[in-house]
Amino acid sequence: MIQVTELHKHYSVHRRPPGLWAAFRSVVRRPTEIVKAVDGISFSIEAGERVGFLGPNGAGKTTTLKVLSGLLFPTSGSALVAGHVPFRRETAFLRQITLVMGQKQQLLWDLPPSETFELNRALYEIPKTQFHETLAELTELLDLERVSKVPTRQLSLGERMKCELCAALLHRPKVLFLDEPTIGLDVSMQSALRGFVRAYNERFGATVLLTSHYMDDVLALCPRVIVIDKGRLRYDGKLADLTHTLRPEKRVAVRLSRAIEAADLDRFGKLTERGPDRVVFQVPQDALRDRVARVIAELPVADMTIEDPPLEEIMRDLFAAPASP
Amino acid sequence: MNAIFRALRALPTLLKVGVAEAVAYRAEFVIWLLTTTMPLVMLALWSEVAREGGPVGGFTGADFTAYFLASFIVRQLTGCWVAWDMNREIREGTISMRLLRPIHPLAAYAADNAAVLPMRLVLSLPIALAALYFAGRDHVTHDPAMLGLFCVTVAGAWLLSFSIMSIIGSLAFYIDSTLAVADLWFGLFFILSGYFVPIRLFPGWLQAAADALPFRAMLGLPVEELIGMQTRASALRGMAIEWAWVLTCWTGAVVLFNRGARKYSAYGA
Numbered sequence: 313m314i315q316v317t318e319l320h321k322h323y324s325v326h327r328r329p330p331g332l333w334a335a336f337r338s339v340v341r342r343p344t345e346i347v348k349a350v351d352g353i354s355f356s357i358e359a360g361e362r363v364g365f366l367g368p369n370g371a372g373k374t375t376t377l378k379v380l381s382g383l384l385f386p387t388s389g390s391a392l393v394a395g396h397v398p399f400r401r402e403t404a405f406l407r408q409i410t411l412v413m414g415q416k417q418q419l420l421w422d423l424p425p426s427e428t429f430e431l432n433r434a435l436y437e438i439p440k441t442q443f444h445e446t447l448a449e450l451t452e453l454l455d456l457e458r459v460s461k462v463p464t465r466q467l468s469l470g471e472r473m474k475c476e477l478c479a480a481l482l483h484r485p486k487v488l489f490l491d492e493p494t495i496g497l498d499v500s501m502q503s504a505l506r507g508f509v510r511a512y513n514e515r516f517g518a519t520v521l522l523t524s525h526y527m528d529d530v531l532a533l534c535p536r537v538i539v540i541d542k543g544r545l546r547y548d549g550k551l552a553d554l555t556h557t558l559r560p561e562k563r564v565a566v567r568l569s570r571a572i573e574a575a576d577l578d579r580f581g582k583l584t585e586r587g588p589d590r591v592v593f594q595v596p597q598d599a600l601r602d603r604v605a606r607v608i609a610e611l612p613v614a615d616m617t618i619e620d621p622p623l624e625e626i627m628r629d630l631f632a633a634p635a636s637p
Numbered sequence: 638m639n640a641i642f643r644a645l646r647a648l649p650t651l652l653k654v655g656v657a658e659a660v661a662y663r664a665e666f667v668i669w670l671l672t673t674t675m676p677l678v679m680l681a682l683w684s685e686v687a688r689e690g691g692p693v694g695g696f697t698g699a700d701f702t703a704y705f706l707a708s709f710i711v712r713q714l715t716g717c718w719v720a721w722d723m724n725r726e727i728r729e730g731t732i733s734m735r736l737l738r739p740i741h742p743l744a745a746y747a748a749d750n751a752a753v754l755p756m757r758l759v760l761s762l763p764i765a766l767a768a769l770y771f772a773g774r775d776h777v778t779h780d781p782a783m784l785g786l787f788c789v790t791v792a793g794a795w796l797l798s799f800s801i802m803s804i805i806g807s808l809a810f811y812i813d814s815t816l817a818v819a820d821l822w823f824g825l826f827f828i829l830s831g832y833f834v835p836i837r838l839f840p841g842w843l844q845a846a847a848d849a850l851p852f853r854a855m856l857g858l859p860v861e862e863l864i865g866m867q868t869r870a871s872a873l874r875g876m877a878i879e880w881a882w883v884l885t886c887w888t889g890a891v892v893l894f895n896r897g898a899r900k901y902s903a904y905g906a
Binding site (some may be wrong): 411 | 733
């Protein structure tokens with residue numbers, strides 16, 4: 313569904329020091345430098361996959377999404393989405409994709425979202441029956457009955473985001489590019505949005521490429537992740553494999569029924585957190601069964617959970633490691 | 638061709654939404670209307686000149702009244718400021734949303750601009766027509782063919798105005814800001830279109846230049862048709878020049894936009 317080969321996107325950026333003299337100098341002399349936002353990445357995504365696109369700020373995630381959705385013309389390399397070259401922005405291509413950007417909107421600011429929905433119906437030439445059916449479904453799922461009739465500018469961020477999603481999905485796109493879709497939303501709204509994206513993917517077999525700084529989004533939605541840094545590919549594979557490769561330990565969190573001396577705890581694993589009634593160990597995967605049995609047998613355990621290290625930590629480790637040439 | 642038919646099919650909804658947006662800005666819209674009343678100022682000025690000093694270049698006070706009232710009407714029908722919207726949207730990256738929709742952004746801009754016409758007409762045209770009827774009805778052409786030519790010329794003037802504004806707006810893909818270009822354009826337009834001074838009062842060489850350039854077709858020509866200052870033959874000749882400019886400028890706008898979009902950086906979006 314998505315095929316990216318040796319994709320490059322470079323920008324020419326004017327840089328000047330601050331100050332009045334520099335401002336005057338820039339009138340006659342304007343030095344520029346090339347910023348390699350995307351620097352030769354290749355990957356492919358099958359139809360129906362949900363893929364997390366991760367990287368630190370400035371890694372090139374959003375630039376890649378913009379190239380794939382046809383907004384940007386690549387410097388070199390190729391991209392194919394649903395059999396189309398994105399930048400040509402052919403009608404057949406634009407009808408199959410959607411790009412949701414958390415901080416930008418397609419909703420008409422001074423009119424109720426229902427007007428944008430109607431506009432999209434006309435522009436995407438959605439048959440009326442399908443339009444009303446999809447709209448009713450999205451209205452119910454996203455609870456839009458009241459908000460769709462209020463001018464957009466008077467809606468809260470969460471309400472606007474739900475309407476954005478509705479407007480973006482009315483034409484039932486086959487490819488969803490989601491750029492920080494949960495940014496600024498409260499926890500329950502983030503969870504609702506994740507559930508909705510997953511349900512949409514499962515129902516329509518849509519392909520989802522998601523960028524997010526909220527690792528919960530990635531954990532909840534994306535079995536596979538593509539990680540880029542400084543425009544270059546750092547990892548492409550299963551999220552679970554990434555976790556196991558970078559952090560082969562599990563976190564064993566134990567709530568104690570009484571306080572224990574620190575010296576008594578080191579033998580169970582590397583102690584990473586310690587409170588009056590709570591401790592967290594880092595335990596190698598292959599020793600997990602044995603250590604957990606010992607913890608239960610030897611400590612006053614009130615409660616215990618076993619989990620992977622937080623994805624944020626894994627990402628931090630990945631970006632701290634030097635990139636292979 | 639398919640793209641044109643698709644745009645036409647979507648046009649009623651685009652216009653409906655555009656009208657709803659125009660209505661949403663009620664106060665701003667009325668204030669904007671006040672900014673388009675320059676022909677009425679010129680009317681007062683030139684009428685007074687003619688009243689005190691006699692006809693100017695053959696124009697009597699009544700001629701000036703009819704000319705500038707007709708100018709006001711034509712300007713209401715053909716005024717277009719899309720260059721400002723495009724300049725802002727390209728710089729701020731908000732044009733991205735237009736680029737993602739399955740309709741050419743220029744068609745969407747055209748619909749947005751056409752959608753404000755009904756509001757302009759409802760608010761200003763009755764007053765202007767009534768004033769023209771009472772103050773200069775003898776000057777309004779009674780030739781049905783000329784009235785037909787006037788309608789086609791006004792449509793061409795709007796398309797020409799939109800195309801040139803689109804060219805200026807599309808330059809924002811290439812240079813940081815196009816507002817200075819727009820100012821330069823309007824400076825020339827105000828003089829060479831007959832907006833400040835009827836072109837017939839110009840020296841011959843300047844009239845010839847105004848005839849050959851797109852300016853006169855955007856205002857002076859339809860105005861002169863409406864108040865009977867053009868013969869059928871001269872109106873047809875002017876219209877041919879006008880539509881040649883429409884074709885040239887529209888093609889130029891589409892080419893410039895499509896090529897410019899390759900340079901789009903989508904910063905901020």
